[in-house]
Amino acid sequence: MDGQYVLITGGTNGIGLAAARELAAQGARIGLVARNRGKAEGVAAELGGADVFEADLTSQGSIREMVTDVRERAPGIDVLVNNAGAMYGTHQVSADGIELTWALNVIAPYLITTLLAAKLTPDGRVIGTASDEHKRAKRIEFDDLSGEQYFSASARLSGGGMRRYGETKLALILLTQEMARHGIRAYSFEPGFVATGFNTNNGRLMRLMMAMAKPFARSPEKGAETLVWLATDADEPSGGYYSNKKLIEPSPAAQDRQAAERLWKTLEEQVSGR
Ligand SMILES: NC(=O)c1ccc[n+]([C@@H]2O[C@H](COP(=O)([O-])OP(=O)(O)OC[C@H]3O[C@@H](n4cnc5c(N)ncnc54)[C@H](OP(=O)(O)O)[C@@H]3O)[C@@H](O)[C@H]2O)c1
Numbered sequence: 001m002d003g004q005y006v007l008i009t010g011g012t013n014g015i016g017l018a019a020a021r022e023l024a025a026q027g028a029r030i031g032l033v034a035r036n037r038g039k040a041e042g043v044a045a046e047l048g049g050a051d052v053f054e055a056d057l058t059s060q061g062s063i064r065e066m067v068t069d070v071r072e073r074a075p076g077i078d079v080l081v082n083n084a085g086a087m088y089g090t091h092q093v094s095a096d097g098i099e100l101t102w103a104l105n106v107i108a109p110y111l112i113t114t115l116l117a118a119k120l121t122p123d124g125r126v127i128g129t130a131s132d133e134h135k136r137a138k139r140i141e142f143d144d145l146s147g148e149q150y151f152s153a154s155a156r157l158s159g160g161g162m163r164r165y166g167e168t169k170l171a172l173i174l175l176t177q178e179m180a181r182h183g184i185r186a187y188s189f190e191p192g193f194v195a196t197g198f199n200t201n202n203g204r205l206m207r208l209m210m211a212m213a214k215p216f217a218r219s220p221e222k223g224a225e226t227l228v229w230l231a232t233d234a235d236e237p238s239g240g241y242y243s244n245k246k247l248i249e250p251s252p253a254a255q256d257r258q259a260a261e262r263l264w265k266t267l268e269e270q271v272s273g274r
Pocket of ligand 1: 011
């Protein structure tokens with residue numbers, strides 16, 4: 001990775017941090033897109049130097065400012081990693097009026113990638129951290145983009161937040177295929193169940209459950225292995241979904257080309273005029 005530039009979101013914790021460490025160890029220069037500048041500067045120091053680009057990825061305005069900064073300060077991007085993501089157990093809305101899981105897990109990767117596509121090097125690639133949880137969603141609910149159905153009192157009790165999360169990861173897999181059809185070399189992958197900060201933002205009970213599940217989870221280093229492999233291996237076909245460093249088949253809903261095309265148009269609309 002000597003001389004390669006890797007721009008990564010969510011590189012301050014969990015899977016992204018493990019990937020940033022490994023890629024830096026292999027010689028890459030890292031650009032950290034992070035909401036917490038102090039935390040990111042600590043990581044940058046640990047990596048022996050990295051660029052920090054501040055952004056709250058739930059805000060389209062913040063993403064656009066960050067992109068301007070990246071265009072000015074970063075060299076050509078060899079690897080863009082859309083890794084930041086989260087699950088929200090309650091219905092929350094971004095500064096743009098968009099449900100938060102969708103804003104962070106779907107709109108951010110779309111907006112960052114389309115705005116920075118011209119900054120990718122000729123051999124550059126985009127990697128999205130998806131999840132096998134995408135199988136929870138049978139389709140993209142285009143008539144309910146704000147995800148109301150997942151957050152009623154009864155839906156929340158039966159894991160509505162997690163189903164919404166699954167829908168956003170389904171969207172990320174479809175989005176990756178659509179990036180490939182738009183001429184962007186792109187991959188999505190699933191890291192397995194990994195011991196990170198994931199789902200520690202949903203109250204004490206969830207934090208406790210995640211702590212109890214930790215012994216059964218992979219290390220962040222193991223969870224980052226496929227990401228690092230995709231970042232360093234040039235020969236994989238674009239648009240695929242990967243697990244344990246292998247191409248795998250996602251759910252039938254994640255192979256629905258019409259849904260992917262409709263999603264792309266929907267996202268275009270959701271970011272236009274903001
Ligand atoms: N853990 C798992 O088992 C698992 C399984 C499948 C997929 N994934 C996916 O893996 C990816 C990484 O998650 P993780 O498990 O490593 O969780 P994590 O430890 O919580 O890390 C999430 C990263 O995203 C950043 N982030 C969150 N919200 C942000 C925002 N609004 N703006 C900017 N950055 C933001 C966090 O920043 P801070 O450091 O400031 O918090 C952190 O760096 C996610 O896409 C997740 O959905 C995880």
